Amino acid sequence: MENDDRHVQPPGSILLAATPIGDIRDASPRFVRALGEAQVVAAEDTRRLLALAKRLDVRINGRLLSLHDHNEGERAAQVVSMAEGGARVLIVSDAGMPTVSDPGYRVVCRAVEVAVPVSALPGPSAPVTALAVSGLPSDRFSFEGFLPRKDGEARRHLTSVASMPHTLIFFEAAKRLNETLVRMADVLGGHRRAVVCRELTKTHEEVLRGELTQLMAQTRGEVLGEITIVVEGARGVCDAQDHVGAVLALVAEGMRLKEAAAEVAEATGARKNDLYKAALARRDKEM
Known part of the structure; x- marks a missing residue:
């Protein structure tokens, strides 16, 4: 099988990534790669994400932002603006899929309004x-x-x-x-x-x-x-x-x-x- 050198997501897009709901072995290779490639990572809890990245032995190279229920309203425009500027923006919640009883919904709504591409990296869902x-x-x-x-x-x-x-x-x-x-x-x-x-x-x-x-x-x-x-x-x-x-x-x-x-x-x-x-x-x- 040939190596695929393409990025997990294209520039100027937002990717909603599912995180393990318990067992970290449920993290897909695509998720691990996306964490390393993203230029902006918006996380519900940055400390928990850093701990997960350490356990997965992956380095987060992009800018790390907090995105939770209390600040998403004011931060959604900022996150979407970064994607509009060409950044690969990755959104993760503490466990499971963003927007499903977790942050991310307001960002997606804003992205749809301004025609920023949104995709999902499927995975665990409680x-x-x-x-x-x-x-x-x-x-x-x-x-x-x-x-x-x-x-x-x-x-x-x-x-x-x-x-x-x-x-x-x-x-x-x-x-x-x-x-x-x-x-x-x-x-x-x-x-x-x-x-x-x-x-x-x-x-x-x-x-x-x-x-x-x-x-x-x-x-x-x-x-x-x-x-x-x-x-x-x-x-x-x-x-x-x-x-x-x-x-x-x-x-x-x-x-x-x-x-x-x-x-x-x-x-x-x-x-x-x-x-x-x-x-x-x-x-x-x-x-």
């Missing part, structure tokens, strides 16, 4: 990896990222996706895993199948499978590591009992019971009257 090992349907899926931190907002978001028939994928912090599973059981229904993937591709990789109520019980203690949750889509017949928690959560925020039942019914496909009666019965029982 959502797709978790979906592949989950055993849940993978023909259609929706990546939902992180749920809002506030309980009411999180439950509203879950309510909005409760009736979707395709598989749902979420990221979550380890310390919030159990409370998120509790919300999911309340809003989506405790019998819905789900998979919790922890530390994918790493030494202590763990995959927990079961219904949401079962996973709640398995995660009550301390949980560490990076977490991805995969949840099956809605099944054919919608049981009002599965969504009573969502109705009562809206009531707790100040919404009238009938209005809350109507909103959840519209989102889930459950019958409004069934939701109202079931929520009223549970509320009276808990009083």
